[in-house]
Amino acid sequence: MTPFLYRIAETYYKETSGNLSDIAFVFPNRRAGVFFQKYIAQVAKKPIFSPPILTISDLFCQFSPYLQADRTSMLFILYQKFQALSLSNESFDDFVFWGDMLLNDFDDVDKYVANPEQLFRNIKELKEIDELFDYLTPNQLDAIRQFWGNFIPINESRKKMEFLAIWELLYPLYCALREELQKKNIAYEGMIFRDVAEKALSKKLNNIPYRRIVFIGLNVLSKSEEIVMSRLRDMGIADFYWDYYSPLVCDKYNKASFFLSENRLKYPSQYDIFETDENTDNLSQIEIIGIPSAVGQAKQACKILSELLKNKDIPNPEKAINTAIILPDEHLLLPMLYSVPKEIDPINVTMGYTLSNTPVAGLMEEIFDLQKHLRLISGQPYFYHRKVLSLLSHRYIMISGEKIILELSNYIRKYNRVFIPVNDLAKNELLKRIFTPLTNAQEAADYLISILEYLQQEHFFTSKANDEKENNKLTPLEKEFLYHYYITVNRLKEVMTEYKTGMNVSTFFRLLNKMVNNITIPFRGEPLSGLQIMGVLETRALDFENLIVLSMNEGIFPVKKVANTFIPYNLRKGFGLSTSEHQDSIYAYYFYRMIYRAKKIFLIYDTRTEGTDIGEMSRYIYQMKYHYRLPLKEKLVTYDISVNDIQPIYVIKTENVKKQLDRFLSGGDRALSASAINTYINCPLQFYLQSVERVTPDDDVSENIEASTFGSIYHRVMECIYNRFKGNLVMGDALEKIQKDDTFLTGLIESAFNECYYQKDEPQRLTGQNYLVGEIIRKYVKRTLSSDRKLTPFLYIESERLIETEHSISPNKTVRLKAFIDRVDEVKGKVRIIDYKSGAKPRSNSGSREIVFRKIEDLFDKNLPNRPKAIMQVFMYAMMYSKIANGKNLKPGIYYLRSLFEHNFDWEIKLKIDKTNKIIEDFHDICSDFTNHFNQCLNEIFDENIPFTQTNDLKTCEYCDFASICKR
Structure with a gap:
């Protein structure tokens, strides 16, 4: 395989006898120029003076007096001109989005040398098109008519009038921007191109410092490029070489050939380098590989590289320059670098690493989100817990003091801090700088600079915040990332200061993010x-024998990108600007030209379907397969995922387990509660994990009042109300007075919220959703x-009574029990044992909503539904x-809160005998039977021969904290 650039280098060296020092070679990118220099050296086989190597942009900048303008500065200049022309009070925050689009459009208008006055003209009568645009082709005129036909304000609709009003402003704005930039002797790229093109048209493009200018490997040309290249051709100093030798590129049905005929005809080559060898059968070595993973594509590329090494297609692992890995998706760069076989060294990365993909950019995104969710409560700044916890988990924050960070995270979760005040977060110097509220863009710039300066300080890297000092160090590459981000923020601050344009914090972050997305950090090495x-x-313009192309998915290659433009498609087409067809043609050319001279081609695509990504192969694969019918080898790589049958889990009561259980017996330090025993009946394994081993799920901040917390608040309010009556008679008028005292109830509710939810020193007013929950509790209480x-x-006896007692279940075994009784009172000589339940009455097996049971053993039946x-x-x-109780009658009852609003609220428990329900008036009547079944349950818990097993009722698993362990 003879590379395209080698042929040109060989031809020119031969034709000029090696005298190339005053011949400029112009390429589509710098990488092509570097390879061209290499080929000249190979052809010359001796030291010679290198010819000037330029990109097309370099060439135009040499012919223009203007310096390239900074895009951010231009955005501020454009805004100032917009304010002056429109007399509008539109803020920079509202302007920045469409102002950025205008810069793109102005750049396009100039590159394609369109008439800006006529393009941005407010056309009120369709007939003017024929008079004003007589120089346009019929197709272009049709395109313009079609667009304006939809926007002629026949009905004077407000939207149409607003649209036309903006268009009336565009041409003055375009002129004002160009005038201001000319005063500063700076210009955007399109303005430079237009300036050089106008010189060429007026034949003022003189004093060219080169004997000849050779254009190599270009494809799509803007109008300004065509004008300049035509002028240089007419002057007899230009030569052109187009890489249009691939039969697939030359196919008239292929979009890659869109510009082929015109370019060849208008800009012919002086020397014939037509390829006649080794390019007819190499396309048969194409392999299509589908794999359901992004990172998996990089791993697959590694396998391919190993095979190429093994088969000597890469003759020397230290000289693998004949092989290229193409990444249409730049996010796969790091996975690819980590996947390259160790034998292959060195590796040359030409694409650089985008600053937006670095850890420091990740930290800044976390900070942006943190500030975005800042909230003022009673005039004081509070930060949202989710953003705080996410930020605290970042490695750079951990480096500042892992112990402090973990303590702060645990504090937020333990005390359920949904919004955290600044003072609670400023635990070290870095956190003080980060958790600072911002009010304007200037503060935001200083704020980020302060954080980045601190992160770059040497003591920050070497401070021993953890046990392992090495874990605290940032790598040299990370320091490089910090430096680039720092100078980017500084640059934005300088521009803001220079143009004195105000913006809010959100716009500042958005503008900074746009700047960061355009910055790449180059990898230095031998190219x-x-x-x-x-x-x-x-x-x-580059050729390789072995090509591995990743992300060959539709929407990635070719890229699916909607241009941000203010100029509609029809007008772009009518005035000869670039359109989506240009984009399609460009990427088709890149692909088919790229694969032409390669011997082995591997095209890898992602087969996954996720969201809007449907795992579809690129259109180029379909074209090769069905249109050109090339011999393709296809395979799908799948992962063998074996799903074993879920094995039952049980815990045998070993000596260690029995030691834990003994702690619940007489002399131990623990006690069984009713909820723990109910848990055992529902699922013995859950009881073991929760009560015996005390395995608890990770704490998380609850933004909404959960059912358990709701119940706790209600319990606390009722306890506070009735504590004043403890040991006394309760009269109806006293309760009525409390019902009507909303101020008193509000204080109790806020205090209960503080104790059970906020867990703060002082009560606070309820707001938002918590206020609504408080009002619901008020209704339940009333x-x-x-x-x-x-x-x-x-007679009200007591609330929240704690009882701890020892209960004998056999002659030689006594179990320690504990209970919190919600309420004990005495009504008509009977002591009521009342339990509050925040839900509704469950349906019994008969379907009724009464508090009823059929027999005592049902209370302990593991297999009984409901x-x-x-x-x-x-x-x-x-x-x-x-x-x-000293022998008093005990009447147990349950207050189901949601049943309080029923017409006949019923709290009494009933035993269903045949078809009648008998109220349990005295617990002593069933105490013996209940105790016997209760003892059987406890004996089972402590029986060393009965393991802790999983429940058979899968409904129990739905809300279990340990469902992930059981995999059920």
């Missing part, structure tokens, strides 16, 4: 040695008091309380 890893644009009034007068576990719990409380 003419080793494996080449490059983007699609870097392949122009309704409870209404129901209680029907029972007055009654087991009445709430009844088991309150019966256990009654059993424990009976030991201190």
Whole structure:
């Protein structure tokens, strides 16, 4: 395979006898120029003076007096001119998006030497088109008519009038921007191109410092490039070489050939380098590989490289320059670098690494999000917990003091801090700088500079915040990333200061992000040695024997990109500007030219379907397969994922387990609660993990009041209300007075929120969703008091009574039990044991909503659907309380809060006998039977021969914290 550039180097060296020092060679990119210099050296085989190597942009800049303008500066200049012309009070924040689009459009207008006045003209009558645009072709006129036909304001609609009003402003704005830039002797690229093109048209393009200018490997040309190249051709000093030798590129049905005929005809080559050898059968070595992974593509490329080494297609791993890996998706650069076989060294990366993909950019994104979710509460700044926790997990933050960061994270989760005040977050110097509220863009610039300066300080890298000092160090590459980000922020600050344009913090971050996206950090190395890893644009005019192209998916190659433009498609087409057809043609040319001279080609695509990505092969693969019917080898790489049958999990009661269980027996330090016993009945394995081993899920901040917290707040409010009556008779008028005292209830609710949810020192006013929850609790409390009034007068004994007792289950085994009884009172001589439940009454097996059970053994039946576990719990409380009740009648009951609003609120527990329900008036009547079944349950828990097993009821697993362990 003889590369295209080698043929030109060989021809020119021969024709000029090696005298190339005053011949300028112009390429589509710098990489092509470097390879061309290499080929000249190979042809010459001796030291010679290198000819000037330029890109097309370099050449135009040499012919123009203007310096390239900074895009951010131009955006501010454009805004100032817009304000002056429109007399508008539109803020920079609103202007920045469409102002950026205008810069793109002005650049296009100048590169394609379109008439700006006529393009941006407000056309009010369609007939003017024929008079004003007589120089346009019929197709261009049709395109313009079609566009303006839809926008002639016949009905004077507001949107159409606004559109036309903006268009009336565009030409003055275009002129004002160019005038201001000319005063500063700077210009955007299109303005430079137009300036040089106008000189060429007026034949003022003189004093060219080269004997000849050779254009190599170009394809699509803008109008300004055509004008200049035509002028240089007419002057007899230009030569042109087009890489149009591939039969696929020459196919008139292929979009790659869009510019072929015109370019060859208008700009012929002086010397014939037509290829006649070794280019007819090499396309048969094409392999299409589908793989369901992004990173997997890089791993597959590694396997291909190893095979190429093994088969000597890469003759020397130290000289793999005949092989290139093409990355249409730049995000695969790092996975690819990590996947290259160790034998291959060196590696040359031509595409650079985008600053937006670096760890420091990730940190800045976290900071942007943090500031975006800043909230003022009572005039004080608070930060949102999700953004705080996400930021704290970043490696650079961890380096500043891992112990402090972990303590802060645990504090936020433990105390459920949804919004955290600044003072609680400023735990070290870096956190003080980060958790600072911002009010304007100037503050934002100084803020980021302060953070980046601190991160770059040497003591920050070497401070021993962790046990392992090495973990605290940033790599030299990371320091380079920090430096580039630092100078980017500084540049934006300088521009803001120079033009004195105000903007909000959000716009500042958005503008900075746009700047960062355009900055790449180059990898330094020897470009003419080793494996080449490059983007699609870097392949122009280059040839390789082995090609591995990743991300051959539709939408990635060719890229699916909608241009941000203010000029509609029809007008772009009518005035000869670039359109989507140009884009399609350009990428088709890149692909078919790239594969022409390669011997082995591997095209890898991602087969996954995720979101809008449908795992479709690139159109180029379909074209080769069905249109050109090339002999392709196809294969799909799949991962063998074996899913084993879920094995039952059980825990045998070993000596260690029995030691843990013994802690619940007499003399131990732990006690069983009713909820723990209910958990055992539902799922013994869950009981073991939760109560025996005390495995708890990770804490997380709850933004909404969960059911358990809701119940705790209600319990606390009711306890506070009735504590004043403890040991006294409760009268109906007293409860009525409390019901009507909303101020008093508000204080109790806020205090309960503070204790059970906020966990702060002082109560705070409820806002937002918490206010609504508080109002719901108020309604429940008032309704409870209404129901209680029907029972007055009654003796209120106590609330939230803690009972700890020892319970004998066999002659030689006594279990420690504990219970918190929500409420104990005495109504008509009977002591009520009341349990509050925040849900609605569950349906019994008969379908009723009554608090009913059929027999005591149902309370402990693991296989019974809708087991009445709430009844088991309150019966256990009654059993424990009976030991201190001095023989009084005990009447257990349950207050289901959602049932409080029923017409006949019923809290009494009933035993269903045949078809009638008998109210449990005295627990002593069933105490013996209940105790026997209760003891059987406890004996099973402590029986060393019965393991802790999984439940058979999968509904129990739906909300279990340990479902991920069981895999059910």
